[in-house]
Amino acid sequence: MSWRVARVSGLRDETPSARTLVLDVEDWPGHVAGQHVDIRLTAADGYTATRSYSIASAPDVERVEVTVERLDDGEVSPYLTRDVIVGDQLEVRGPIGGWFVWRPEEEAPVQLVGGGSGFVPLMSMVRTHAARSSSAPVRLVYSVRAPDAVLYAGELARPPGHVQVTYAYTRAVPEGWPDRPRRVDAELLAAATWPADRRPRSYVCGPTGFVEAVADLLVAAGHDPRTVRTERFGPTGGTR
Amino acid sequence: MTDDPHGETHLDGNAAAGTLAELFTFDVTVAVGRCAGCGRVSTVADTRSYLDGPGMVVRCTGCDSVLLRVVSSPERTWLDLRGLAYLEVDHVTEG
Numbered sequence: 001m002s003w004r005v006a007r008v009s010g011l012r013d014e015t016p017s018a019r020t021l022v023l024d025v026e027d028w029p030g031h032v033a034g035q036h037v038d039i040r041l042t043a044a045d046g047y048t049a050t051r052s053y054s055i056a057s058a059p060d061v062e063r064v065e066v067t068v069e070r071l072d073d074g075e076v077s078p079y080l081t082r083d084v085i086v087g088d089q090l091e092v093r094g095p096i097g098g099w100f101v102w103r104p105e106e107e108a109p110v111q112l113v114g115g116g117s118g119f120v121p122l123m124s125m126v127r128t129h130a131a132r133s134s135s136a137p138v139r140l141v142y143s144v145r146a147p148d149a150v151l152y153a154g155e156l157a158r159p160p161g162h163v164q165v166t167y168a169y170t171r172a173v174p175e176g177w178p179d180r181p182r183r184v185d186a187e188l189l190a191a192a193t194w195p196a197d198r199r200p201r202s203y204v205c206g207p208t209g210f211v212e213a214v215a216d217l218l219v220a221a222g223h224d225p226r227t228v229r230t231e232r233f234g235p236t237g238g239t240r
Numbered sequence: 241m242t243d244d245p246h247g248e249t250h251l252d253g254n255a256a257a258g259t260l261a262e263l264f265t266f267d268v269t270v271a272v273g274r275c276a277g278c279g280r281v282s283t284v285a286d287t288r289s290y291l292d293g294p295g296m297v298v299r300c301t302g303c304d305s306v307l308l309r310v311v312s313s314p315e316r317t318w319l320d321l322r323g324l325a326y327l328e329v330d331h332v333t334e335g
Contacts, residue, residue, distance in 0.1 A: 096254075208251065
C-alpha cells in the first residue's frame with residue numbers, strides 16, 4: 001500500500017478542539033465505513049510523523065473526510081487542527097482496516113457505541129447508512145463529556161430514519177437535561193441498546209478503558225462476543 | 241474498567257494495520273492468528289498494539305506475549321513473527 005498525495009479542499013470546525021479535514025486524494029480507491037487512514041507529515045529536515053485517523057464521511061469518489069481531535073501535547077494534531085489551510089498537501093495511506101467495518105448490504109440491527117472522538121468511524125457508518133438508504137435499524141449511544149464536545153451535533157439533531165440516538169454526558173449535561181452526568185453503564189445500555197436476542201452487530205469505539213468496559217458489559221448482557229467489534233482509539237499506543 | 245496491567249496505553253491490532261499493509265499483500269488484521277505462548281486464537285485486529293516505541297509491538301490479549309514486532313529504518317524493515325504459531329488467511333477476504 002503506497003502513500004498518496006492528498007489536497008486539503010475544505011476545513012470544518014466541529015467543536016472547539018476538533019476539526020474536519022476534507023481531502024481530495026489522487027486515485028482514491030474508496031473506503032468502507034469504519035476504516036481509517038494514516039496521515040504522514042514530513043518536516044524540512046526529513047523527520048516524519050505518522051498518525052491514524054478514522055474516516056468520518058460516507059464512501060465517495062476521490063474525497064475523504066477525517067475528523068481530528070487536538071491533543072495539546074501532540075506532534076501532529078495541533079498542526080492538523082490549527083495550521084493547515086485549504087490547498088495544503090498531505091500524504092495519506094489507506095483505506096486501512098478490514099475488521100472494524102460495516103457494509104450497507106448487512107441487514108442485521110446495528111448497535112453503535114462511541115466514546116469521545118471514538119465516535120468518528122461510527123459517524124461514517126451513520127452517513128453510509130443514510131447515503132445507501134439502508135433499512136437496517138440502528139441504535140447509537142454516544143458518550144461525550146459535555147454538550148460542546150459533541151461532534152456533528154447539527155447532523156445528529158436530525159438523525160436519518162432508522163437511527164435512534166442516545167447521549168450519555170459524562171461531565172456536563174445540557175440545560176434542562178433530565179439526568180445527571182453519567183458514564184455508560186449496564187442500566188443505560190439495557191435501556192438504549194438492542195437486546196441480545198435481536199442479534200445486533202455491535203461496534204464499540206473510544207478510549208481503551210471505555211471500549212473494554214462497554215464490550216464487557218455487552219457480553220455480560222448476553223451478546224455473542226463474536227458480534228461485538230471494537231476499536232480502541234487513543235493518542236498512540238504506548239511503549240511496550 | 242480494564243484489566244490491562246500496564247495502564248490504558250495500548251490500542252488494538254487495527255492501529256497496526258497501516259504498517260502491516262506495507263509488508264503484506266492482504267489485510268493481516270482480518271486474519272486469525274494463534275498465540276505461540278498461550279494458544280489463544282483471535283483475529284489480529286483483536287489484539288493489543290503498542291506504537292510509541294522505536295517499533296511497533298503487538299501483544300496477545302490473553303497472555304500478553306509478543307505476537308509480532310515491526311521495526312523500520314529509512315532503508316529497511318525488520319518483521320519478527322516468532323510469537324505467532326500460525327496465521328489463517330481467508331482466500332476471499334472482503335475489503
